[in-house]
Amino acid sequence: MKNDILVVGSVAFDTIENANGCAKRVLGGAASYASICAxxxxxxxxxxxxxxxxTSTDRAPFVKRKIDLRGLxxxxxxxxxxxxxxxKDFNTAVTKFTDLNVFKDFKPxxxxxxxxxxxxxxxxxxxxxxxxxxxxxxxxxIVACDTxxxxxxxxxxxxxxxxxxxxxxxxxETEARLLTGIYNLVAAGKWLLSKGVKYVIIKLGSxxxxxxxxxxxxxxxxxxxxxxxxxxxxxxxxxxxxxxYLASLKSWDNLTAIKRAMMIGNVMxxxxxxxxxxxxxxxxxxxxxxxxFKEYTDMLKF
Amino acid sequence: MKNDILVVGSVAFDTIENANGCAKRVLGGAASYASICAxxxxxxxxxxxxxxxxTSTDRAPFVKRKIDLRGLxxxxxxxxxxxxxxxKDFNTAVTKFTDLNVFKDFKPxxxxxxxxxxxxxxxxxxxxxxxxxxxxxxxxxIVACDTxxxxxxxxxxxxxxxxxxxxxxxxxETEARLLTGIYNLVAAGKWLLSKGVKYVIIKLGSxxxxxxxxxxxxxxxxxxxxxxxxxxxxxxxxxxxxxxYLASLKSWDNLTAIKRAMMIGNVMxxxxxxxxxxxxxxxxxxxxxxxxFKEYTDMLKF
Numbered sequence: 001m002k003n004d005i006l007v008v009g010s011v012a013f014d015t016i017e018n019a020n021g022c023a024k025r026v027l028g029g030a031a032s033y034a035s036i037c038a039x040x041x042x043x044x045x046x047x048x049x050x051x052x053x054x055t056s057t058d059r060a061p062f063v064k065r066k067i068d069l070r071g072l073x074x075x076x077x078x079x080x081x082x083x084x085x086x087x088k089d090f091n092t093a094v095t096k097f098t099d100l101n102v103f104k105d106f107k108p109x110x111x112x113x114x115x116x117x118x119x120x121x122x123x124x125x126x127x128x129x130x131x132x133x134x135x136x137x138x139x140x141x142i143v144a145c146d147t148x149x150x151x152x153x154x155x156x157x158x159x160x161x162x163x164x165x166x167x168x169x170x171x172x173e174t175e176a177r178l179l180t181g182i183y184n185l186v187a188a189g190k191w192l193l194s195k196g197v198k199y200v201i202i203k204l205g206s207x208x209x210x211x212x213x214x215x216x217x218x219x220x221x222x223x224x225x226x227x228x229x230x231x232x233x234x235x236x237x238x239x240x241x242x243x244x245y246l247a248s249l250k251s252w253d254n255l256t257a258i259k260r261a262m263m264i265g266n267v268m269x270x271x272x273x274x275x276x277x278x279x280x281x282x283x284x285x286x287x288x289x290x291x292x293f294k295e296y297t298d299m300l301k302f
Numbered sequence: 303m304k305n306d307i308l309v310v311g312s313v314a315f316d317t318i319e320n321a322n323g324c325a326k327r328v329l330g331g332a333a334s335y336a337s338i339c340a341x342x343x344x345x346x347x348x349x350x351x352x353x354x355x356x357t358s359t360d361r362a363p364f365v366k367r368k369i370d371l372r373g374l375x376x377x378x379x380x381x382x383x384x385x386x387x388x389x390k391d392f393n394t395a396v397t398k399f400t401d402l403n404v405f406k407d408f409k410p411x412x413x414x415x416x417x418x419x420x421x422x423x424x425x426x427x428x429x430x431x432x433x434x435x436x437x438x439x440x441x442x443x444i445v446a447c448d449t450x451x452x453x454x455x456x457x458x459x460x461x462x463x464x465x466x467x468x469x470x471x472x473x474x475e476t477e478a479r480l481l482t483g484i485y486n487l488v489a490a491g492k493w494l495l496s497k498g499v500k501y502v503i504i505k506l507g508s509x510x511x512x513x514x515x516x517x518x519x520x521x522x523x524x525x526x527x528x529x530x531x532x533x534x535x536x537x538x539x540x541x542x543x544x545x546x547y548l549a550s551l552k553s554w555d556n557l558t559a560i561k562r563a564m565m566i567g568n569v570m571x572x573x574x575x576x577x578x579x580x581x582x583x584x585x586x587x588x589x590x591x592x593x594x595f596k597e598y599t600d601m602l603k604f
């Protein structure tokens with residue numbers, strides 16, 4: 001039986017335009033990418049909210065990946081819908097609209113079962129809500145947390161309270177610099193360690209990811225892709241795969257486990273990037289995954 | 303006895319301002335960094351020109367590293383002097399002045415001995431001059447070549463003629479995109495392979511380096527530094543170490559050798575970054591180098 005992992009965050013629709021075309025009202029949201037990716041390693045349950053417009057077709061990828069949807073609240077109204085476009089380099093997403101809809105009043109409430117969960121992935125949501133989740137979980141073994149520039153700018157003090165209580169913090173380069181005011185990523189990571197987090201994971205986009213911890217620092221390359229279809233959800237996939245993998249381990253709190261988790265995050269994110277939405281990510285066979293891990297580890301042998 | 307390597311390029315003075323301070327008229331130039339780095343693996347001789355203001359003190363780092371300076375022409379006038387400044391992130395160097403001086407009329411002339419050299423590193427100079435060197439060398443085993451955006455913009459056709467004749471091409475991300483008109487680095491690399499080069503090495507600055515070749519692709523992380531003192535010469539160090547290492551091998555034309563050369567380039571460049579000029583690079587002990595290689599390979603074990 002797989003170990004459990006709780007994923008709290010957004011389940012949404014995305015409308016995306018990029019150099020490869022357009023995707024209208026496709027399944028998105030940080031909790032979707034994270035839970036689907038985590039499902040390859042652990043048993044995810046989610047806490048999220050959708051509107052009455054969220055159909056069984058929209059649920060299909062979760063059902064396929066056997067994700068526990070009992071915590072997916074259905075509220076009268078429309079599902080969160082984000083619209084954005086990317087330039088050809090995928091470096092910057094320009095938001096065209098953010099219709100929060102039912103997500104506006106999202107208050108995560110954990111079931112009794114979820115309160116006993118051993119691993120928690122707090123996807124990118126308001127740090128106040130992240131704190132409220134941490135109050136509800138009894139004795140978590142692993143707590144991982146993602147965030148974004150919006151919360152760093154608007155709720156830094158609350159975010160720092162969250163960081164104090166988490167084992168693993170995910171953020172990208174820009175966010176690490178914005179939150180710490182420090183340019184060098186190792187120095188920025190060390191500042192965050194001083195705030196109470198154990199492992200700082202800096203997501204480097206097409207350059208992989210970096211770890212800063214008291215046990216060691218490391219930078220691991222990406223799984224290289226010649227064709228990038230859409231980068232939406234890559235970071236959430238990374239966090240979900242990373243944390244799901246750790247959830248599956250007896251002993252997670254060591255450098256080897258963390259570096260393997262980084263590799264898994266890097267490699268799993270490469271699948272997300274190969275399609276719009278979770279199309280590629282939700283349909284992977286063990287063979288697909290195994291092949292890519294072999295290619296990745298072969299790349300690092302010399 | 304070490305295998306020989308010919309390094310052709312600039313020996314210059316640099317005046318640099320950055321967040322860590324200022325360095326006035328210190329030893330610089332692509333051929334300086336490349337030959338000093340190569341000297342840890344092979345026996346470099348250089349072809350370059352300096353002015354009568356280039357003293358024995360300026361020669362000291364070369365002498366210390368036992369570099370053959372018989373091809374260092376001394377011409378009446380002043381040595382090439384570049385002045386520039388960096389912002390705190392070291393991403394962009396702003397040129398303040400470029401006094402070419404005696405370098406303006408540099409025409410590389412190889413001695414009879416140098417014409418028989420087995421490994422050639424063409425540092426970043428006018429592609430016309432790179433072609434003239436290639437005409438002079440008889441039967442090189444390995445030819446590696448660096449370039450820069452200035453030559454890509456002004457002498458693209460000549461540069462493509464050079465590329466056709468080289469085994470290894472070094473360029474950074476921006477240069478790869480500028481030269482090929484292709485954003486994705488693997489696709490850009492493949493375009494360059496189609497022009498006749500065997501191994502395309504894309505230098506990624508603080509993110510390490512990428513290889514594109516018919517034998518395989520790879521991305522290797524950097525040696526991580528918490529403090530960056532000055533990035534001037536890091537790319538030249540990378541190329542010199544990379545090529546010097548290959549020169550030392552019996553069999554260089556395979557994926558393992560090339561990936562090891564990338565590692566050596568990445569790690570040796572980290573030393574250059576720790577001081578102004580070649581101060582740190584020219585004074586390394588075998589222990590310094592060994593320690594850093596161990597840290598690097600340990601980082602990639604998990």
